[in-house]
Amino acid sequence: MIVYLLRRSAFLLVSFLIAMVAIFVLLRLLPGDPSNALLSVTATPEQIAAAQAQVGADRPVLEQFLTWFGQLAQFDLGESFISSLPVGPEIAARLSVTIPLTLISFAVALVVSLVAGVVAATRSDRWYGILISGFSQLGVAVPVFWVGILLVSVFAVGLRWLPSSGFPRDDWADPADALRSLTLPIVTVALVMSASLTRYIRSATLDVMGSDYLRSARAQGSGYSEALWRHGVRNGAVPVISILGIELATTFLGAVVVESVFGLPGLGSMLLRAIEQHDYPNIQGVLFVSTLVVLIIGFVADIAQRLVDPRLRLSISGNR
């Protein structure tokens, strides 16, 4: 396990470096150079040169990369081209919306789908088991923003129970107020996520129920639920853990859509605006933080999976 930890950590580091290079290269491919964002169409050549010098676009690409990377190593993400505000604090403020949104939705979806998935598998002959299976099919087909639009129209505009969009100006100063703003977004994300998670948990439960080891445990006098609890939970968890990692990462990165629906000042909407404004430092900063989060989620999921299943410790990457 220690060998695995070391190898997996090295893999984390290497993939992070690859990702950073990829982000940098991708952004150089954007039409024009970063200085365009600062200028109007009527700019004189002198103004263009000055702007290029300001953002460092006049220097060689490798030098630009090393400068950026050196700053990153000191957790300095630079300043926005547009607002001149430092990127780091802006991202931190945005995360105070996106992280609670992601984690709470994830927790709600996990609880709902665990119950629903096990019920769908064990009661596949009852009407409610079939109903759950049917609903879980919708998970991959329903766009998140559509669910959001419908929920807003019913619960915010129609019934006026909750705010339809926005987030308190003073952030979490009044937690109840902030949570009220996040309720509909959380329900939206959790609804869609639990539908797709239910499919995986149902299928893992079915695999466990049909397994030989469960039958042998029962052949030695173990009751069905005892055998399911002792042997089924761990075995069923192995495939589910990697799915959970992927779902969590997807939700974190996919927050851009739900943040748009509900007008939330999160990381996703920051990225969207930065892309529209060609605000390179902001784009790079958001991607840097997102990549870090996603790679760490993958790292934790892989470690957790190998703690449960010793057979996997022989292979290095996420796929078995």
Added chain:
Amino acid sequence: MTLLSVSSLGVTAPGGRALVSDLSFDLAAGKRLGLIGESGSGKSVTSLAVTGLLGAGLVATGSVLLDGVQVVGGAERRLVPLRGRVASVVFQEPLTALDPLMRIGKQLAEPLARHRALRGAALRVAVSEALAEVSLDDARIARAYPHEISGGQRQRAAIAIALSSRPQLLIADEPTTALDVTVQAQIVSLLDNLVEARGMALLFISHDLAVVSAMTNDLIVMSAGVAVERGTVAEVLSAPKDPYTAQLVRSARDLDAMLGER
């Protein structure tokens, strides 16, 4: 009262296809019986029907009396006390029959704790005794996961688990099929000795005439879910009445001859 009494047992698949039909036999305490037939002949399904462990959708009819309790249509809570204590099973594929995520020692401790009410140090001693009984003396085996030991060791562990509850009847469902030929012989003789020493009854299921005749004297030949022949090994070998049995005997002889020539 006979330990196991099967009469007119039938098992049907979800589509209504009969996997076993009209099968009857008795097995008294301490006696042995072989069930032989090709794959798909219904012999493994029979072993599951006897212990009430048929998979979802499979339906049993007729009667199976295990220690006087009706297994066919019996409530799960009445069957659970029978399993392990009265009848225990060794399955064909130890790699999947053992929980892949649990150490061997812990899997063995589970039935020991349940049936013999052992805890703590006494349980640990019982685990290593049970492993020693199947010639797994290496202390590392108890700490190993199933994938970390050999196929023969896994089957020995599975036998230790099946015997840990001190059953009156051991059902061995193709216990050597997944193993190498040399390991097969070791497992057969291990089972033979253990069943003899404990005075257990044995229901031995196999497709291999040579293996069955090493274990039992009485056998039933099954084909397409029906018992086509029954009698002692000598009777079946010398005068096979059914064409399928004749073919089985012929191929066993060919194999013997081939092995003899080497």
Added chain:
Amino acid sequence: MSATVIAQTIEPRALRPRSWTLVVGLVLVGAVVATALVSLLWLPFSPEDTTGSRLEGPGGAHWLGTDRLGRDLATQLMIGARIALLVGLGSVAVGAIIGITIGLTAAFAASWLDDTISAALDVVIAFPVLLLAMLIVAAQGSSLASVILAIGLAMSAIVARLTRVLTKRVLAEQFVTAARTSGTRWPGIVVRHILPNIWPTLSVNLALQFGVAVLAEASLSYLGLGAPPPNASWGRLLQEAQGTVVTAPIGAIAPGLALIALVLGVNFVADGLRDVADPSRRRSR
């Protein structure tokens, strides 16, 4: 003799419980395809026709009513079907060509190159298709072609990884080793042995990716990064209808249902295809 009897008793039972997904899937996808084909020949109104009264309800000349500019919703939906199918097919084609090429390269390459490609793919796959497509669209500027290219590129990593795994599995088979030792060159092996063997599994995955692509395009359009007007993408219809969802709910409901019908239909077809390709997987899903 007995084999035929068994085959006859097994087949109808095996196909019946799951075949409804294939039928329902084909009906849903067929409806969208038919709508798109009709839209090429005939539309109830011109897409730029704003003569209708604003936010009209369903019924009358405008079957599904009008949007806030007075345009006919049914017309917009029909054009949306065309765009959804175009983006789905186009992205899958782009993703398949690039992904299969990378996957085959990795599978045939020396182990250091294989490891490098696999590690890079693992990193890319950790990001959702939508996010990657957002960045590529940002680099390319929004047009229908760049949306297709972006989604195709983003999904190519998933296709590449699957192709690599499947190819490695086929390469380990004895008949391929036999072909290799008998001197067949790798293009021959790819065409004769690899592609026919990996295609059943790969095509099911590509069908699923079609659904992912359609949803990604809708999300891009919703975010304002999709193809610009007059491409009436369902995602853009939803974005435009969001503000008037209470006064004219059909404008928000209809495009959403159309999206679900297409994506669900494609997924059902993929499930059905998988059952045909690999009957042993039927239960566990």
